[in-house]
Structure formats: C-alpha cells, structure tokens
Amino acid sequence: MTLLSIENLCVELEGPNGVCRLLDQVNLSLSKGQCLGLVGESGCGKSMTAMAIIGLLPQGMRAHGKILLNGEDLLKADEERLCQLRGRKVAMVFQEPMTALNPVVPIGRQVAEGLRLHLGLTRHEAETRASQTLARVGLPVERFALSLFPHQLSGGQRQRVVIAMALACGPEILVADEPTTALDVTVQAQILDLLADIIDEFGMGLVLITHDLGVVAETTDTMAVMYAGRLVEDGPTVEVFERMAHPYTRGLFAAMPSHSSEGSTTRSPLTTIPGRVPDALSRPAGCPFVTRCGFATDLCSRELPLMKTLGHRHNAACFNIAHVEEGS
Amino acid sequence: MNSPNPQPLLQVENLVREYRLPRKSLFGPPVSFRAVNGVSFNVDPGKSFGIVGESGCGKSTLARTVMGLEQPASGRVLLEGQDVFALPARALRSLRRKFQMVFQDPYGSLDPRFKVERIVAEPLEVLLPDLSRAERRERVGATLDSVGLKPADADRYPHEFSGGQRQRVAIARALITEPSLIVADEPVSALDVSVQAQVLNLIMDLQTRQGLTFLFISHDLSVVRHITDEVAVMYAGEIVETGPTHQVFSDPQHSYTRSLIGAVPIPDPRRSRRLKRTAGSAGES
Amino acid sequence: MSDGLAEIWRTGLRNRGFVIGGIITVSFVLLAAIALIWTPYPVEEIVVTRRFQGISSAHWLGTDQFGRDLVSLLMAGAVNSVAVAIVAVGLGVGIGVPLGAIAAARQGWLDEILMRANDFAFAFPALLSAVMITALAGPGAINSIIAIGIFNIPVFARLTRGAALVVWKREFIMAARVAGKGPLRISIEHILPNISSVLIVQVTIQFALAILAEAGLSYLGLGTQPPQPSWGKMLNEAQTLMFLAPQLAIFPGVAIALTVLGLNLFGDGLRDVLDPRLRRER
Numbered sequence: 001m002t003l004l005s006i007e008n009l010c011v012e013l014e015g016p017n018g019v020c021r022l023l024d025q026v027n028l029s030l031s032k033g034q035c036l037g038l039v040g041e042s043g044c045g046k047s048m049t050a051m052a053i054i055g056l057l058p059q060g061m062r063a064h065g066k067i068l069l070n071g072e073d074l075l076k077a078d079e080e081r082l083c084q085l086r087g088r089k090v091a092m093v094f095q096e097p098m099t100a101l102n103p104v105v106p107i108g109r110q111v112a113e114g115l116r117l118h119l120g121l122t123r124h125e126a127e128t129r130a131s132q133t134l135a136r137v138g139l140p141v142e143r144f145a146l147s148l149f150p151h152q153l154s155g156g157q158r159q160r161v162v163i164a165m166a167l168a169c170g171p172e173i174l175v176a177d178e179p180t181t182a183l184d185v186t187v188q189a190q191i192l193d194l195l196a197d198i199i200d201e202f203g204m205g206l207v208l209i210t211h212d213l214g215v216v217a218e219t220t221d222t223m224a225v226m227y228a229g230r231l232v233e234d235g236p237t238v239e240v241f242e243r244m245a246h247p248y249t250r251g252l253f254a255a256m257p258s259h260s261s262e263g264s265t266t267r268s269p270l271t272t273i274p275g276r277v278p279d280a281l282s283r284p285a286g287c288p289f290v291t292r293c294g295f296a297t298d299l300c301s302r303e304l305p306l307m308k309t310l311g312h313r314h315n316a317a318c319f320n321i322a323h324v325e326e327g328s
Numbered sequence: 329m330n331s332p333n334p335q336p337l338l339q340v341e342n343l344v345r346e347y348r349l350p351r352k353s354l355f356g357p358p359v360s361f362r363a364v365n366g367v368s369f370n371v372d373p374g375k376s377f378g379i380v381g382e383s384g385c386g387k388s389t390l391a392r393t394v395m396g397l398e399q400p401a402s403g404r405v406l407l408e409g410q411d412v413f414a415l416p417a418r419a420l421r422s423l424r425r426k427f428q429m430v431f432q433d434p435y436g437s438l439d440p441r442f443k444v445e446r447i448v449a450e451p452l453e454v455l456l457p458d459l460s461r462a463e464r465r466e467r468v469g470a471t472l473d474s475v476g477l478k479p480a481d482a483d484r485y486p487h488e489f490s491g492g493q494r495q496r497v498a499i500a501r502a503l504i505t506e507p508s509l510i511v512a513d514e515p516v517s518a519l520d521v522s523v524q525a526q527v528l529n530l531i532m533d534l535q536t537r538q539g540l541t542f543l544f545i546s547h548d549l550s551v552v553r554h555i556t557d558e559v560a561v562m563y564a565g566e567i568v569e570t571g572p573t574h575q576v577f578s579d580p581q582h583s584y585t586r587s588l589i590g591a592v593p594i595p596d597p598r599r600s601r602r603l604k605r606t607a608g609s610a611g612e613s
Numbered sequence: 614m615s616d617g618l619a620e621i622w623r624t625g626l627r628n629r630g631f632v633i634g635g636i637i638t639v640s641f642v643l644l645a646a647i648a649l650i651w652t653p654y655p656v657e658e659i660v661v662t663r664r665f666q667g668i669s670s671a672h673w674l675g676t677d678q679f680g681r682d683l684v685s686l687l688m689a690g691a692v693n694s695v696a697v698a699i700v701a702v703g704l705g706v707g708i709g710v711p712l713g714a715i716a717a718a719r720q721g722w723l724d725e726i727l728m729r730a731n732d733f734a735f736a737f738p739a740l741l742s743a744v745m746i747t748a749l750a751g752p753g754a755i756n757s758i759i760a761i762g763i764f765n766i767p768v769f770a771r772l773t774r775g776a777a778l779v780v781w782k783r784e785f786i787m788a789a790r791v792a793g794k795g796p797l798r799i800s801i802e803h804i805l806p807n808i809s810s811v812l813i814v815q816v817t818i819q820f821a822l823a824i825l826a827e828a829g830l831s832y833l834g835l836g837t838q839p840p841q842p843s844w845g846k847m848l849n850e851a852q853t854l855m856f857l858a859p860q861l862a863i864f865p866g867v868a869i870a871l872t873v874l875g876l877n878l879f880g881d882g883l884r885d886v887l888d889p890r891l892r893r894e895r
Contacts, residue, residue, distance in 0.1 A: 041520035155383070184382035184547065189591040211521060214593030238597045255525035256595065257554035267376075267555060269529050273522035276490050397790055421793040429791045437784035441806045447785075454793035501788065 003205045004030040004053070004173055009065035011048055011057060013280075020280045022061070023048050023229045027307075030173070030205040030222075035196070037220035037237065038209045039252070043277045045229040046209045050175045053207065054092050055082040069173065088118040091166035095178040097158035101150040107134070107161045108146020111168050118169045133164045137194060156187035160194070167198065174199070175207045180215065192219050213253055217241060222313075225249045228278055228288035231307065235314030245316035247293050247324050248273070287318070295320040335409055336370035337541050338377075338394070338427075338509055343367045343403035345386075345393050363389040365565035366403070371558075373508065376535060376542040378556030378573065380549055380588070386565040387545045391513045394543065395429050396420060407509065425455055428502035432514035434494035438486040445482035448472065448500045455505060471500045475530060492523035499530065503538075511543045516551060528555055549592050553577050561585045624886050631882025637875025638817075645695040648688035656681065656689045657840050665858050674864050677847075678854060683861070687868055689842040693754070694872070697836075698823040700758045702816055705765020710812065712766070713773025714804060717781055718796040728774065734767040740829055747835040757836040761826045765819055772815055776808040810887035817880030821873040828869050844869050 011023040023045050030036045038046045051057050053067060055074055067074040069089060077085065094100040102110060111133055112126035121129065131141040137160040150158055159179060166174055176195065180188035196219055199206045208220055216223050217237060224234035225248065233246040244250045254271035275292045284290050290300045299319050307315040318324065345364040352359060363386045371377040381387045392398045394405050396412045405412045407427055415423060428451065431437040438447050448468045452459055459467075469479030475496040486494055495515060502510050512531070516524040532555055534540055546552050552559055553573060560570040561584065569582040580586045625631045653673075660680035667675050674683035712731075716724040737745075743760035750756045780786065781804065789799050830836035831845030839846070844865045851861035 041522060185549065185591040186382065186587055189593070192593075212593060213521075213595040217595045217597040218593045218599065241595070241597045252521055253595065255522045257525070257528065257550045267532055267557075269532065270525040270554070272525040272529060274526075276492065276523065277520075392787075395791060397787065424791065424793045429788070431784040431787060433784050437788055439785040439789075439803055439807070450789060450794075451792040498788070501792075 001032050002029050003032050003070065004028075004207075005066075005068045006049075006053070007066040007068070009049070009052060009063065009067060011045075011052055011061055011063045013061050015281075017281065021229065022280050023052070023063075026065070026226075026231055028224055028231075028234070030207060032172075032205060033199055033203045034222065035199060035206040035208055035220045037216040037223040038207065038226060039211065039213060039216050039223060040226035041211060041252075041277055043228075043279065044226040046226055047177055048229075049226070050092070050177050050207065050209055053173070053175055054086060054090050056086075084118070087114045087166075087171070088169050089171055090173045090175065091169070091171040093159075093162050093166050093174065093176040093179045095181050097155060097162050097182070098150065100162050101158060103150055106147045106149055107139075107144070107153070108148075110161065111164050114165060114168050130164070130168065133168050134161070136198075137161075137164045137167065138190075139164070154187075155183055156191060159183060159187075159191055163191075163194065163198070167202075170202065171204065173205045173207065175209075177209045178211070179208070181210070181212075188215075195219070213256060225252070228283055229280065230288055231315075231317065232289065233316040233318075234307075235310075236312070239311060239314045243310065243314065243325070245310055245314075245321045245324060246289075246318050247295050247320075248289050249316075250324065251292075295323050337373040337408060338371040338543065339404070339406040339409075340370070340390075340394060341368050341404045341406070343390070343393060343405065344401045345389050345398060346401040362401075362565050364393060364400070367562075367565075367567055368403075369560055369567065369570060371509070371541055371543060373541055374535075374539045375558060376544055376556045378544045378546065378552035378559040379562055380546060380552045380559060381562035382547060382588075385562045387547075387562050388513055390562070391429070391511050391543070391545050395427065395511055396424075421454060424451070425505040426507050427509040427511065428505060428507045430495070430498050430502050430510060430512040430515045433518055434491045434498060435486075435518075437498050438494055440486055442486075443482065444468075444472070444484055444486065444489075444497055447486070447497060448482070448504055450501060451505045467504060468500075471504045472497075474503065474534070475500045490523070491519050492526055495519065495527050496530065499527075499534075503534070507540070509541045509543065511545070513545045514547065515544075517546065517548060524551075531555065549577075549589060561588065621886055625882070628882045628886055630878040631886055634875050634878025634880070634882055637871060638879045641691060641872050641875060642695060644688055645691040648685075648692045652682075652685035652688050654682035654685045656685050656842055668860070675858075675860055677861050678850070678858070683864055686842045686847060687844070687864060690844040690847060690865065690868070691872075693837055693841060693843045694824045694827055697754065697758050697761065697827040698820045701761035701823045701827075702765055702819050704759070704762030705769045705819060706812070706816065709766040709769025709771075710773045710805075713770040713775075714777055714800045716770070716774045717777035717804070718800050724774075727770065731767040731770050734764070735771070737764075740826055743826060743830060744833065744835060747830060752835045752838060754837045754841065757827060757830045760830070761823050764826075765823070768819060769812070769815065772811065773808065776811045777804045780804050780807045810884075814880050814884040814887065817876050817883060821876035821880070824876070825869065825873055 006026055006028040009023055009026040010021060013020050013022055026049060028036065038049060040046050052063050057063060063075055065075065074082070074085070108127060108130050111130035115121045115126040115129050116123070127146065131146060134144065135141060139157060139160050150161065153161065179195070180191050183191060192215065195206060198204065210216060220237045222235065223237045223240055225232050225246065227248050233240060233249050240249065244253060251271070251273040255273060257270055273292050278284065278288065278291065284301065286301045286303050287305050290296045293300065297320065305317045305319045307317045308321070309315050310321070343364055344362060344366055346360040346362050349359040349361050367390060369377070379387045379390065389398065393400050400413065407423065410423060412420065412423070445465065445468050448471060449464050452464060465482065468482050472479050472481055477493065477496050477500065486497065489497065516527050519527060528551065531542065535542060544552065544556055556573045558571065559573045559576050560567045561576065561582065562568070563584050569576060569580065569585045576585065577589060580589055658681065662680065663676055664678050664680040665676065666672055672682050672684070676682055677686065712727055716727040742764060743757065746760035746763065747756045786799060786803060789803055827836055828845035828848070831843040832849045834849065837843035837846060847865040848862055851865070854861055
C-alpha cells in the first residue's frame, strides 16, 4: 500500500540571476514497511528532497508538484497542519546526533517532548512512553537513566536517542538523512539493523538518504539515484544493482575502492567520474550528466532524457542504455 | 614476509602519548589518558602503510606525534635513522623537508586568506627563505602540474576550488619539498565517492612515479585495503593486529579486526540485511 | 585582495547601518580635520559683547557665555574627541592584541597569568577606574587618554585571545607547523589576518566608548583642561546656564549622541559586511 508518493516535485529558488531549479521532476513512492534509499553525491538534491517531504525547505524556496502522504498533499497544507504532521506522522533522523539534540536537556525529556506536544500526554505518561521507546532503541532505563545528558553518551547512543525521539509518536514515515555517516562502521551496522527492525515492527516507511552504495544495498528495498537535482535511475534495489543502466550509477559503483570482498584488487587504479557535480546555476542544457559521461552523444547535450521503464518498476533516464550495458 | 631491508624509512618504537585530564577533585591526583599506548611499527621506503581504526582509537594522535607536532611521553620516532624528538629545533626544521602531511578537511587545511601560490610554497618559506620569486613560482607551478592542477591556479584563492581540487592543493603543498614520507590523515574521508577515487588514484600514481612512502590513516577499511601494502589495526591506543594488507583482510586473526571487517557494508543487495531478515522470519513462521 | 575589497565595498553599499553610520562617522572625522586648519571663528577669542547670541547667519549655532562661536567650539571639540579616541584605542589595540595573541599561542601558565590580570582589570567599572587614575595622576588630556587606553587593553586582549584560539584549532595552522613555522610567525602570518575583521568591528565600538568616556571625564573636570575645548566640558559649563541658554547644552549633547550612534551603526554594519558567511550567500 502506497504511503508516500511524490509526483513531479520541483523546488525552485529565486535568485538575483533568475530562477534556479534545485529539484526537477522528482517522482518517488514508498510503501508501508519498506525502505527507500536516495543515493547521490553532495549537491545532487537528496537532502533537499528530504526537507521538502518534512516541509522544512529553507526560506525563499518554492516547491510545486505533489507530495502525497496517505492521499493528503503536504505542499497544499498550511503551516499549522504541517506542525501537526511533523513529528506525529513524518519524523526525521539527522546526520549529526550531537547537534540534533539539545545539550542542556536530559534525554528523557527530549523524547517526551514530542509526546506531550502531539499526543497531549501528561508528564508522567510521556515519561513512561519515553522510557519504553528508549528501551526499544536499545537504551533500557536500567542502564541509561532518563536524566542523562547527551554529552554523557557515545555517538551511537546519541543517534539512538535521536531515533527514539523520531519514533516516540509512532510516525508513519521516517526520513533519515545520512544517519550513520558520522558514526563508526561497527556502530553504523547496529544503527542500520535497528532502523530495519523498527520499520518492520511498526510498519513504517523509511526514506534513507546516503552516499554509500554499500548501505543502500544492505538496507533498502527500493532505491533512487539522484544527480544534479534529477532522478537518473530508480527501481527495486536488487534490480538496480543487477543492471545499473545509467552511466552515473555505474560510475558511482566503480569508484568505490575494492568492493569485491574476494581477491586482491590492491593498488589498481580506480575508475573515476571525471569532473564534478555541476552547481544548480550552471547545469548543462541536455542531460545533466553529459559533461562527465563516457557515453555522451550529440543528442545528450541537446535533449533531456526522460525516465524509461526497463523492467519491473525499474527506470533510468539515459538515451544510451543499450550502449552502457554493452560496455560492461 | 618482510624482505630484509637495510633500514626502514620510518621506525616508531614504543610510542606513548598521554593527555592530562582535568582533576576529579581539586586536590586529587592528576589523571591522564593514554591516547597512544606503546605503539611500534616500521615502514619501508616506497611502501604504503595503513593505520585503521574507529574514532577515538588514537590514530590521528599517532599521526600528529609521528609528525613531531605533539610530544610523546615516551618512545621514539626515527626517520631515516634520526630520532625526531632528540634533534635540536633547527635540525628538526630542516628534517621537515623529508616528511610532510596531508590533512582531512580540505576546507580547513588551507588558509582562506592566502592565494594558492603562497599556500603551496609555505613549507619552502622556512626551508629556503632565499628562494627568488621566479624560482618559487616555477616550483609551485611544476608541483601543481604534478597533482593535476594548472600552474595558473596559483593565483586563485581556496574558495574558488571544489573539495577535491583543494585536496590536490594540500597534496601539492606536501610535495613541494620533495619529501620521502607523507603522512596522510583521512585525506579522502571528506570527499564524495567519485572525487575520492580521483584523489586516491593521484596518491597511488605519485607513489609509483616518485617512489613516495605513505603513512595512510583512515577509518575506511575499503580505502585502506585498496591502497596500502601493509596495515595496522588500532584499538584503544594499541595496535591489535598488523601485517600485509591482503593477509589481514582475507584472514583476520584478532576478533576486533574481524568485527570491523564484518561491519563494512557490501554493495551487493543479495547479502542485504532486509533479505536476511525476511528469510529469517520466513523460516520462523 | 583588491577583488575582496571591492566586494566588501559593494556589499557595504547594500547595508543601511553601514552607509548611514559611515556617513556620520566620516563627516565627524572630516569636521575634526577641517578644524585643525580652520574654524569659522578663533576658538579662544573671548568677545563679551556678543555672548549668548542666538542662531544667526553669523553664528550658525549661536555663542556661549564668553561670546565664543559654538560651531567653532564644537569643531575644535571634535578634534579633541578624535585625538583622545585614536590614541586611547591605539593603546588598547597596541598592547591588548599582542597580549591576547601571545596568550592564545602559548597557552599554559603564561595564558593563565595574562588572562587573570585581564579579569582583574575587567573587574573595575571602566569609567570608575578612569576617574580613579585621573584623580590619582591629576587631571589633564594626557592622563585621561592613558586612563581610557588602559581600560581598552583587556577588551582587546580578551577578544584577540578568544578569536585566536578558534583559529589555532584550524587545520591550516597545523599545516603551517608542519612547514616548520614557530608560534610567533604563525600568529603574525595566519592568526592576525584571520581575526582582523572581528578586531576592526571592535575598534569602531571602542572608539565610540572612548569618545563617551572622554566626554564623561571632561564633564567631571578630570579630562581636557581649559582653554582647550571639549564636548564634555561644554556640557559641564552649560549646566548652570540651562535655563538661560539651553542650546549650549543641547548642541554638544547632540554631537556626542550622534557621533556615538554613527560609530555604533557603522560598527554593526561593518560586522555584517565583513562576515564572510553573510557575504558569500549574497
């Protein structure tokens, strides 16, 4: 059942040099109990998409298109309604747990805050719920008192508190923006396990934003690759990894060092994507990837490739998919 | 495994670095914390030696101590047989020519008020104060060229460059004294995957072309695995396992190394935790 | 660097406080500069017959109880204010900034000593300690400059130390150390240029405070001595004549308020203009 569906989402910023399109025609959908991975390099629009979902786009940015949560268009909702939805129906987990937590408020109160605000619980009820939620994320009250402050916890434990805050009101969608980037690998594995368990248990939808293809492969059901504010490839994770139809997806994958766990690949040159992500003001006319693409033709620099269906819900926006797949 | 070598380029012997912590009470005894606790290893010339570990394991402290930027409580660091901490200040300054450093943050490691020419030439200011402007410019140009930048980039400011280009500038600064050892502390962890690959290729290329020796510090196991010959795994200030990289990764002996390697996400959805779990729950029901 | 300056200038023109404050400040300094070579009437000329004149075309702001031209007095008073403020703030910057930079570079016991001495100086209300110093050393322009200068030292020392400590933690400082540079050289080449904008802003604020302090001291009779004109002294003398000739108190008062306001606006504007985060976003 579709929980969240984003249709033709565009985000524009009016600057001194005209309107600049930060997100262009983004289409995504997410079902209950599923995890959608958004992948791409910095500046490709992943975090912008997350901010649009939670209705926290920076001042001066205009979004159009549709963001449907259970059929309700979030872009049409007024600020009051968005405040009701934020935290209650849509919750967010940030990259940097230290800055996402208030350093002078005990963790118990930070988790309880949303419960009192959204569910109108009394202080006592909220605290009971908070301790249950903290126990669920692996911080049982016997060892982690509600009165602890964020600085008394490790990075991984802090991220668990942030997840507990997001989880407290039983949201339907969890948006996690690089939730493990600031953490060590061993802790990252634990946090990802926790997130995966939670969405199953509560039947939530998880939007996982990451730059790490390894994390995407291990955690998500469906994935979308973004480049320069557009989707370039999306589909079920297994199929996208099997085919990798878009040259950018392939490039990202090939640029990862020693991704095969067997054999010694040591010191062989890595495949790179030449150049860098163009910023929003200087995107090329046709396909945004044309300047960095090894398969680019005249057509690519003239026309914008649209999403083409390749198989079961697997799409890619490239004119030369046949060539790309031959070239491997 | 170690071929008999006349002398390692870098020898670290029983290095201990302590930090004084604030006293627990006003008259209590001073408390100290051993960030690096008796670390020893050798790096042979022309090799790339990796140090991996998680945050707080002491790897960055180790890097700064090897560079002589922090005073160890005990132990020695020998570069080409010379004890870095036993040298008088003047001799240490000229020995600096031989070992340079590349830092993690390409935004923080370049002074925003300097042009690239001055940034890259900074190590020369102390070593060769008499260098003429023209000579200096020429050396900067040649070095920028060797890291894949244009000599004309010398006249630009750091904020005009992208993260990957800045890291090239930082590498150029380390190369300009023609050092034999470069200590690189997380040089690619702030970069995007595709740019990271470009910088890693540059590092590997410099190593084969100029016979440079690298001490490569990183939390990223796949990066270390890809570019180092030997590796040491650090945990809580100590080296728990060391050996040739392929051997450590294919047959880890220490349980910590094993859990570290096991935690690295593998970009293969067939091993997904989702599938694992779905399969698991299917089995249960 | 000229590109940078040009950009600062362009950003500055869009900032209202910077422009208004700048105009007030510049005209005030200009007035003082003109007064050095020319005033409408000689300042020390006492003509009893033309005392307490009102506003007229001959005397734009009228004359005082000795028949001196008020415009000329205000202009000459501006010279006095500017001179005192420049020297006093110069003293604060000249001693405070190096002290703060040394404290930040050295850390340890030297830092402790310098900063505790600073706290000690800070603990006394600035104007009160200036009163104390001039009372002990005797009244006079020089003593008041020194007194005001002394309370500027801890302000700049503390600010410099705080800002420098932040810069010392940056990686490019580590790179400079790897290049073999010592703390003195790093302080001069890397630290000071990177904290200069903070210091410049503080200079404008301290400048306003120094003008206010000088007026205060002169008002109490501890600063500039007659016959040298000073805004504070003019206020003091006008006090007894408040009902007879209120303009004698109003105009110096307005001059002081306007100048301080102008400098503060300018300083606030400058802070925004020099802040690279605000500048880059545009």
